[in-house]
Amino acid sequence: MLAQIFPQEIWVFFVVFMRLSILLMLFPQIGRTFVPAQVRLLFALMLTFVLTPVVATQVPPLPSEIIDVLLVVLTEFLVGALIGTMARFALDSLSYAGTLIAFQIGLSNAAVFNPLQATQSILPAVFLVMMGVNMMFAVNFHHLLFIVLVESYYIFAPGQWHAIGDFTQVIVNTFVSSFTLGFRFALPFYFMSLIIYVMMGVSGRLMPQFQAFLVVLPLQILLGWGLLIVILPTVMLAFLEYYKGLFEPFLPS
Numbered sequence: 001m002l003a004q005i006f007p008q009e010i011w012v013f014f015v016v017f018m019r020l021s022i023l024l025m026l027f028p029q030i031g032r033t034f035v036p037a038q039v040r041l042l043f044a045l046m047l048t049f050v051l052t053p054v055v056a057t058q059v060p061p062l063p064s065e066i067i068d069v070l071l072v073v074l075t076e077f078l079v080g081a082l083i084g085t086m087a088r089f090a091l092d093s094l095s096y097a098g099t100l101i102a103f104q105i106g107l108s109n110a111a112v113f114n115p116l117q118a119t120q121s122i123l124p125a126v127f128l129v130m131m132g133v134n135m136m137f138a139v140n141f142h143h144l145l146f147i148v149l150v151e152s153y154y155i156f157a158p159g160q161w162h163a164i165g166d167f168t169q170v171i172v173n174t175f176v177s178s179f180t181l182g183f184r185f186a187l188p189f190y191f192m193s194l195i196i197y198v199m200m201g202v203s204g205r206l207m208p209q210f211q212a213f214l215v216v217l218p219l220q221i222l223l224g225w226g227l228l229i230v231i232l233p234t235v236m237l238a239f240l241e242y243y244k245g246l247f248e249p250f251l252p253s
Contacts, residue, residue: 100185
C-alpha cells in the first residue's frame, strides 16, 4: 500500500534527508542560530540531492507497515543526532576553556555578543570558539561532515535498530573528553594565577599598606592575554587533532 503511494526514489530521498537535516541542525558551523532556518533547509535539500545517489544502495525498500517506517525514521533521527552532538560537544570544549581562562585572568565580566549563539558570552570563550570555527574551515574540516555522513550509512544502516545504551555511552564519553580537553587548555592559566596570588600574599605580608590588587589586576589581564597568544597555536592544533580523532571510527580505513 505504501509502496504505491511513495515510490522508492522518494523514500530514499526522505530517509537521507532525515539523517542529514538532524545532523545539520546540531552541527556547530551550520546549525547555529546566526544561520537562518531557510538557509539551513535549502542547504540540507541540496546536500540530500547530492548524497542520495551515493548512499541509495544502503537504504532498504519502503516497508509495508507503518511501524517499520517509524522505526526507520527513529533510527535516522538517532544517528544524525549522535554525529551532530559529538561535533557540538567538541567545539564546546573551546567555549569551556575560554570561560575558565576568563575567570583566571580577570575577564569574567567582559561579555561580548556571540554570533554563534546569538547571546552574550565571555570574551575569551567567544575568541576561542570563533578561532576554532575559522580553523576548521581553513583546514577543510567541513569536508569531514560529508565523509562521516556517507560512511555512517555503512556503519549504521537505515532501519536497523541500534542499542540506545551504546549511543548514550558515546555521547557521555564525548562530553567528558571534551570538557577534560577544555580544562587542559585552561590549566596553564591556573598556574599563572597561583603564582600571581602567591606574590600578592607575600607582598601583602611585607607591605600591608601596598594596594596590590590595583597593580596586579592589569598585570594579570596583560599576562593572561600574553599567555593565550603564546599557547594559542598549540591549543588549536590539539583541538583539530581531537576533532579528527573523534570521528576516526567513521572514516574509511
